[in-house]
Amino acid sequence: MEEQRDFLTSPQIAQELGVCVDTLRDWLRRGLLPPPTATRDGLRLFSKGWLDTARAFGPKGVHA
DSSP, X not given: OGGGGGEEEHHHHHHHHTSOHXXXXXXXXXXXXXXXXXXXXXXXXXXXXXXHHHHHHSSTTOOO
16 A cells, blocks of 8 residues: 555554553553554554654653
């Protein structure tokens, strides 16, 4: 999928935030971070703008 190149996956986001994927999923489930930008075929996809928002407004320690 060509347009998926504009998005990051859960493992990529977790790495960018300096947490494991399970922590990212927990924060999403608890509403500590905004929902993914898009989901396709079961994949959570996040835009680079989402990452900026998560860093600015997410739980303490997300400012990696």
